[in-house]
Amino acid sequence: MLLTVATYAIAAEVRNDHPTTYTVQRGDTLWDIAGRFLKKPWLWPEIWQANPQVKNPHLIYPGDVLSLVYVNGRAQVRSDGPRVGEAIDTIPLSKIQPFLKQLTVVNEIKDLPYVLGLEEDRLLTSAGQVVYVRGMGGAQPGQLVSIVRPIVVYGVGAAVFGDDTNYSRAGVSQLNFRGKEDHHHWSSVEPLSKRERHGKVLGYELMRHATGEVMRVQGEVTVLLLRDEGRDVRVGDRIMPLETAPYDSRFMPHPPASLPPGAKVLAVADGDSIAGPNQIVALNVGTRNGIDNGTVFSMWHEGPTRPDNVKWNDKLTSMRDKVEMPDDYLGHVMVFRSFDNVSYGLVMESIRPTKVNDVLRHPDATE
Template identity: 50%
Template sequence: MFKRIASTRLRVVAAAAALTVAAFATAAEFNGSHPDSYVVRKGDTLWDISAKFLKKPWLWPEIWQANPQIKNPHLIYPGDVISLAYLNRVAVQPGPRDEAPVNAINLSDIEPFLKDLSIADSYEGLPYVVSIEEDHLRGSAGRLVYVRNLAGAQPGQRYSVVRPSLRYTQTRLASNAKYLGYTEDLDWRGKRLKGDTVDWDRQWTSAALMEGPMELLGYELSKVSTGTVTRTGGDVTSVLLDDEYRDVRPGDRLVPVQAQPYDLQFFPHAPRSQPPVGKLQIAAVADGMLYGGNHDVVAISGGSREGIDNGTVFSVWRNGSLAVDRVKHGDFHDDVIGRGGRVQLPDEYASHVMVFRTFEKVSYALVMEGSRPTRVGYTLKHPDAVE
C-alpha cells in the first residue's frame, strides 16, 4: 500500500513539475506589456487578439491548447473575457453566445479566393463550351451552353464553368543556383498573351519574365459561372447556366462542383518540412502590379509537394542585393564590376503570410502583418527566421 501511495504522489509531483515548466514556457511567449484581460469584440480574429499579448501571434494554437479549460480556441465568441493575469496563463470567461465565434482570420478577406480560384496541372483535356444558345457570343444565367467531351454526365449534375487566367512557372539557374519564377496572363482561351494583347478580365498580374529552363507549376482557373446538365446524348451536352458571376464564352472549361473544397478554420503552424533554400517565393499578388500589403492575397511557388498545408505560416524576405562598393571602385560602370567588387547585403524582413488554400505546386496565402510591402519575387522562410 505504501509503495502505491508513494508511486501516486511521485506521479502527481512529476505532473505538477511538468505543468510549471509548461507555464514558464508559455509565459516566455507573452509580451511584457500585455493587459490583465481582454474582451473579445465582433470583428476580431484570433491572430489579431494574439498579437495584442503574444510575441509570436502565429503560436497561439500551441499556447491556448495547453490550457484544458479551452476545449477549442475556435469557439471563442464576442463578449468572452480572456484573462492573462494568473501566472500568465490564458483563461477564458464565457460571455453571451448570440454571435458567431471568431476565426483565425477574417474569411471575407479570402472568400473569393476560396470559392472562385483553383490550380490545375493542365486544362486542355477538360470539357469545354463549344457554343452558346441561339449562337450568342456570350452566355449568362438562364441560357444554355453546349459542351463537348462531358462524357458520363447525367441530367441534374452540377458543374462550374472555369477559365484559365494565369500560368505559373519556376526555374533554377545553374549559374548561381537561384530560383526564379514568373507568371503569365492568359487570354480567354487559356493561351499565353503575345505582344500588346491584353485581356482586361484577368485577375492576377504578371511578374517579370526570366530566361532559363522552366518547370510548369500550374494554371490558375477562375470560376466564370455554374450550371446544371439538362440534356445528354451524342457529342454535345446541354448545360443551363444559373450564376450571374461573369459571362461564359466558347472555350471556357467545366469541372464538377465541389460541395466544400476548402477549410473554414485555420490553425497557424510552422512549416512541417524545410524546402530547398530560395525555392518558395511570392509568385503573384492579387489585384496589384507587384506589391501587396496587410490582408492582401498572394500566391506562393510551392504546395503540398513541398510539405505545405493550410495554416502554414512563413516570413517573407526581400532578397539582399549585390551592391557595388563605390569607395573601392569609384565611378566604374556597374557592368564592368564583377562579383568580387560587390558586397552581398543581408535579406530584409517584409511580412508574415499564412497559407489558406493548398494545391500540389502552388498555394494561396494571406498577408497577416508586415513592416514593409510584400513583393513578387520575395523569398519565404521559417516564421521565426532572423535573416
C-alpha cells in the same frame, strides 16, 4: 512537468505590455487577439494547448472574456461571458471569402471538358441561356457543374537547366480562350533567358464564372443551362465538378514542418505588383512540399549586391569588389488554401510591401 516547461516557453513570448484581460469584440480574429498578448501571434494555439480547460480554441465568441495571468508558473486562460453571434475566425475571412469561392488551381487543363458553343452563336452568355460542351463523358441530366475560365499559368525558371528543385524566378503567363499562353508576363528583375523560361509549370489558375445544370446529352455534346448570375461565359471556358465547400474556415497557425527550398512569392492577386496587410498572394509551394492550411512564413526581400564606390575610385575596380546587402524582413503570410504545387496566402502583417519573388522563410527567422 511537460506542461510547465511548455508554459515557461510561452511566457518568454508574451508581450511586456499585454493586457490582463480582453473582452472579445465583433470583427475580432484569433490572430488579432493573439497579437495583443503575444510577440508572435502565430503561437496562440500553444496557449490553449497548455490550458486544457479551453476545449476548442475556435469556439470563442464576442463577449467572452480572455485573461492571461500566471498562477504558480502556469498560464491561465479564462473564457466566460454571454455567447453572442458566431464564433470568431482565425483570420479576417471576410477579406478572402470572395477570392476563395472563385479561384482554384489544377495541374493540367487540356483534359477538362470545354464550352464549344453558345446559344444562338452568342459571343458571351449568362444565366438562363444554354451552352454546348464537349468532353463531358458520363454526364447525367440534373447534374450541377462549375464553369471556370483559365486565367494564368504559374511557373518557375530553373537556375540550372533541367533542375526542377533549384528555382530562380517566379513567372505568370496570361492564357487565351484555348488555355494557351498569349505572351509571357514573367515578373522578375531582369528578363528570363530562354533556358530559365523552360523551367517548371506549377499549375493553372481557374476562375469560377457560373454554375451549369446538365439538361441533356446528344452524342458527344452536353447541353448545360446556366443557373446563376455569375460572370459571363464564353467559348473555351472549362467544366469542373461543383465545389460545395471549397475551403475550411478554421485554421491552426503553425510553422512549416520543413522549409521547402526555393520557396517564394509567386504572384499578387488581381495582377498587382505589390501586396500589403490583408492582401492575397500566391506561393510556389503546396501540399507536395508539406504545406497545408495554416502554415505561416516570414517574407524577406533579398538584399542587392552593390559595388564599393567608396573604397575604389574607378568603376571597373569597384564592380569587382561587390558587397551583398542584408535581406529585408517584410512581414508574415499564412496559407489559407493549398494545392499540389501552389498555395494562396493572406498577408497577416507587414512593415514593407511584398513583391513577386520575395523569399519565404520560417516565421521565426531573424535573417
